[in-house]
Amino acid sequence: MTTATSTRLSDGRELIYFDDGDVAKPHAEADQRPLLPRSEADTGEIRFDALTGDWVAIAAHRQTRTYLPPANQCPLCPSRNDGNLSEIPAPDYDVVVFENRFPSLGPALGVAPQHPRWGTTGVAFGRCEVVAFTPVHSGSFATLSEGRARTVIDAWAQRTAALSALPGIRQVFPFENRGQEIGVTLHHPHGQIYAYPYITPRAAVMASAARKYYDAADGRNTLTGSILESERQAGDRMILEGTHFSAYVPFAAKWPLEIHLTPHRQVPDIAALTGAERDELTWMYLELLTRLDNLYGTPTPYIAAWHQAPVDDFFRPAGYLHLQLTSPRRAADKLKFLAGSEAAMGAFINDSTPELTASALRAAAGRSAGRTNGPVRGRLLREGT
Ligand SMILES: [Zn+2]
Numbered sequence: 001m002t003t004a005t006s007t008r009l010s011d012g013r014e015l016i017y018f019d020d021g022d023v024a025k026p027h028a029e030a031d032q033r034p035l036l037p038r039s040e041a042d043t044g045e046i047r048f049d050a051l052t053g054d055w056v057a058i059a060a061h062r063q064t065r066t067y068l069p070p071a072n073q074c075p076l077c078p079s080r081n082d083g084n085l086s087e088i089p090a091p092d093y094d095v096v097v098f099e100n101r102f103p104s105l106g107p108a109l110g111v112a113p114q115h116p117r118w119g120t121t122g123v124a125f126g127r128c129e130v131v132a133f134t135p136v137h138s139g140s141f142a143t144l145s146e147g148r149a150r151t152v153i154d155a156w157a158q159r160t161a162a163l164s165a166l167p168g169i170r171q172v173f174p175f176e177n178r179g180q181e182i183g184v185t186l187h188h189p190h191g192q193i194y195a196y197p198y199i200t201p202r203a204a205v206m207a208s209a210a211r212k213y214y215d216a217a218d219g220r221n222t223l224t225g226s227i228l229e230s231e232r233q234a235g236d237r238m239i240l241e242g243t244h245f246s247a248y249v250p251f252a253a254k255w256p257l258e259i260h261l262t263p264h265r266q267v268p269d270i271a272a273l274t275g276a277e278r279d280e281l282t283w284m285y286l287e288l289l290t291r292l293d294n295l296y297g298t299p300t301p302y303i304a305a306w307h308q309a310p311v312d313d314f315f316r317p318a319g320y321l322h323l324q325l326t327s328p329r330r331a332a333d334k335l336k337f338l339a340g341s342e343a344a345m346g347a348f349i350n351d352s353t354p355e356l357t358a359s360a361l362r363a364a365a366g367r368s369a370g371r372t373n374g375p376v377r378g379r380l381l382r383e384g385t
Pocket of ligand 1: 071074075076077136137138188
């Protein structure tokens with residue numbers, strides 16, 4: 001069981017240490033930086049786009065955020081005696097979560113306007129957090145030990161529960177952008193968690209589809225659960241099949257590389273996963289990330305998006321946690337750019353077939369290939385069976 005210790009940075013932001021194992025380490029170090037206290041008055045605004053019904057966060061202050069700093073000025077490395085006073089006061093840590101210094105949402109909390117129309121603005125309530133996966137500056141999530149990756153999952157779970165309970169929060173979204181190609185501004189392995197005061201556009205579409213399916217099935221089946229069952233039966237898009245989770249390339253994959261990792265049990269979010277489920281999720285997620293890099297032998301940029309049920313009495317019963325892991329990489333040296341059809345119309349064109357992508361990902365088995373208790377030895381991972 002991971003332990004969590006909360007403290008405050010010198011400007012008032014919260015920082016939480018998550019320690020591997022059962023015993024909390026002492027975390028007495030104070031932030032030595034003379035930062036000005038942050039103010040709720042600095043919170044940005046949201047504007048309602050009446051053409052689409054979407055909220056847009058206007059966060060001009062983020063233009064000044066840290067951009068690809070040299071390693072000796074990294075804000076996510078531990079603070080050192082030689083003068084790099086980073087965001088993390090401690091000289092060492094396991095996993096750390098803290099409030100983003102340049103948030104798109106927050107720090108003010110409250111309820112977004114309920115019946116917006118053309119011209120409606122609101123305060124950008126919410127919270128944006130940074131998750132530092134490791135004190136080590138180089139590497140990636142895929143190179144974390146299983147123990148450390150498990151601590152990150154516990155941190156996501158704890159933050160999901162805590163953020164869901166904040167006033168006005170309607171959706172909690174843990175994610176990782178990996179690779180400079182897709183806009184990463186810090187090399188240190190890290191992810192983020194956004195807590196929104198509204199249901200995001202894509203989540204809203206998915207939540208509506210899920211609720212409609214759930215109602216048509218009189219609450220006996222969920223859309224994601226039925227899709228998972230069908231993929232496991234068909235088999236030709238499966239990548240990994242475990243006791244608690246399965247990974248597959250979705251039937252209508254939009255991206256050159258797209259993997260969905262779904263628990264076998266309907267749970268709304270990471271916080272609802274049991275210890276055994278988190279254990280399996282840990283190695284399966286590491287294995288999938290390793291395979292993405294194995295495909296071409298070099299690091300693959302990706303977005304790891306944890307889809308959790310909205311914090312909402314209406315949508316939540318039909319909601320179903322799953323990971324959507326996507327990459328624009330379509331060849332060793334080629335990325336797909338979202339151009340006219342995709343960016344302007346949301347109409348995706350995939351140059352590969354999901355079945356071929358799944359076959360390539362089955363063949364790219366990685367670090368857990370020697371496991372004896374997992375599905376990597378199973379039927380689904382051997383080509384031609
Ligand atoms: Zn660093």
